Amino acid sequence: MSDHATDPATETFVAHRNLLFTVAYEMLGSAADAEDVLQETWLRWAKVDLGQVSDERAYLVRITTRQSLNRLRTMKRRREAYVGQWLPEPMLTAPDVAEDVELAESVSMAMMLVLERLSPTERAVFVLREVFDVSYDEIAEAVDKSPAAVRQIAHRARRHVDARRPRKMVSPSETRAAVESFRRALETGNPQDLLDVLAPEVVLVSDGGGVKRAALRPIIGAEKVVRFYLGGVGKTGGTITCDPTVVNGTAALVVRLDGELDGIMAIRVEDARITGLYYVRNPQKLTHVESETPLTLR
Numbered sequence: 001m002s003d004h005a006t007d008p009a010t011e012t013f014v015a016h017r018n019l020l021f022t023v024a025y026e027m028l029g030s031a032a033d034a035e036d037v038l039q040e041t042w043l044r045w046a047k048v049d050l051g052q053v054s055d056e057r058a059y060l061v062r063i064t065t066r067q068s069l070n071r072l073r074t075m076k077r078r079r080e081a082y083v084g085q086w087l088p089e090p091m092l093t094a095p096d097v098a099e100d101v102e103l104a105e106s107v108s109m110a111m112m113l114v115l116e117r118l119s120p121t122e123r124a125v126f127v128l129r130e131v132f133d134v135s136y137d138e139i140a141e142a143v144d145k146s147p148a149a150v151r152q153i154a155h156r157a158r159r160h161v162d163a164r165r166p167r168k169m170v171s172p173s174e175t176r177a178a179v180e181s182f183r184r185a186l187e188t189g190n191p192q193d194l195l196d197v198l199a200p201e202v203v204l205v206s207d208g209g210g211v212k213r214a215a216l217r218p219i220i221g222a223e224k225v226v227r228f229y230l231g232g233v234g235k236t237g238g239t240i241t242c243d244p245t246v247v248n249g250t251a252a253l254v255v256r257l258d259g260e261l262d263g264i265m266a267i268r269v270e271d272a273r274i275t276g277l278y279y280v281r282n283p284q285k286l287t288h289v290e291s292e293t294p295l296t297l298r
Contacts, residue, residue, distance in 0.1 A: 012056050013045055019057070019132075020064045022107070022295045026127045027068040029088035029112050031288045033075065037067045058138050065124055065142040072120040083210030085218065087278055088112040089285045090247040090264045091293040097249040098172075103297050104249030105165075106131045109266040109278040112248070113205070114164045118157055125150055126157035132297055170269050176244075178269045179251045183242045186253070191226050198222040199273040204229075209282030212263070225277065247289065254289065255279075264289055 006014075013020075020041060024034035041063045053059045079086055088109060098104050105111055106127075115123050124143050128134040129150075136154070140147045178197060185193035204225045208214030219228050238258040242265075245252050252266045264286060268276030280286065 008050055009046055009048070012050075013042055013060065016057055016060050018294045018296045019298060020060055021293075022103075022297065023061060023064050023127065023132065024068050025091075025295070026106060026112070026115070026131060027065070027123055028071060028075065029116065030075070031089045031091055031293065033071055034068075037064060037071055040067045058134075061128070061132070061134065062138070062142040065128065069120050069124055069143065072123070076120075083208070084214050084216045085205050085207050086116075087205060087207035087280050087285070088248070089288060090252070090266060090280050091288040091295075092291060093246055093249050093295060094292045095246065097295050098246050100249075100297070102131070103295060106297075107248045107295060108250045108268075109248055110268050110276055111161075111165060113278075114161050117164070118160060121145070122153055122157040122160070125153045126161060129154045130158065130161075170271075174272055175251050175267075175269045178272055178274055179244055179253070179267055182267065182274055183244065183253055186229070186242050186255070187240055189230060189240070191230065194226045194229070195222050197274055198225060199270065199275045202273075202275055202277065204277040204279065206279040207282050207285065209284060211283060212281035214279070214281055245289075249295075261286060261289075 017038065020038055021034055024037040025031060028034055028037070041060065044063050044067075045060060048059070050056070090109070093107070097107070115126070118126060121143055125139055128139045128142065129136070134142075136147045136150050139154075140150045143150065145153070181193070181197040185197060200222050201220065202222050202225055204215070204219040206214035206219075213232055215228060219225050241256045241259075242253040243256070245254050245264075247264055247266055250266055251269065252264055255262045255265055263279055263281035266278040266280075267274055
């Protein structure tokens, strides 16, 4: 009987990999960059003397946070040069992510856009404290601040996020009904059916990355959203099909034009009507929608 035992460093890293990916993704909004951060984390972890590590999970989270912060600062320049609106990279997620209310909210498109408004350090502190329940002392080590400073940053970030996060909980059945009505309306291109399911104050954010047609700014109001859709994708003359799915823990549609993937539309529902649409058309951001990405808070 041969022994193919894995070394302890690798075993520990693999055991926490999904958690570390989730931390990096929530800080960066990009699965590709999160994967790069995990590679950098592994390279540093492989050099650590495990005998000197009392809490392996905390140590790995600290490395991941520092690498994510470094990348966030370089990504800021990349975002400033981005054409049009920037949306997080959507990820196909397993049903258990949607069932975990805390996790689903934290990775939703709506929340990720709110986190984009925070400074890199504020985002790191908020994510570690509010999402992953990391202690102030551990966060202080990860972001190179004092615990007292981290508490102040956490308070400021929490106040900012609370002022902008969606407040109403919606039942899964209510969400499914609204998404199904919206799906049928998109496929038929009926303006009135679209208006019936959209809230008057609905906001559409579309991301084409300069490659696909998208609005340069958010579109606010049901009539304007319908005009934009019917004047764009709906005007191609091709056959539009929409398949329900779950991305980032929330309801979404896979939109295809003549059988070819056109984009992913994440949907926010409140009071039985759609209040938020997040349409990612940039092909470079559609690489994580074919297979499920495991996410976890633990």
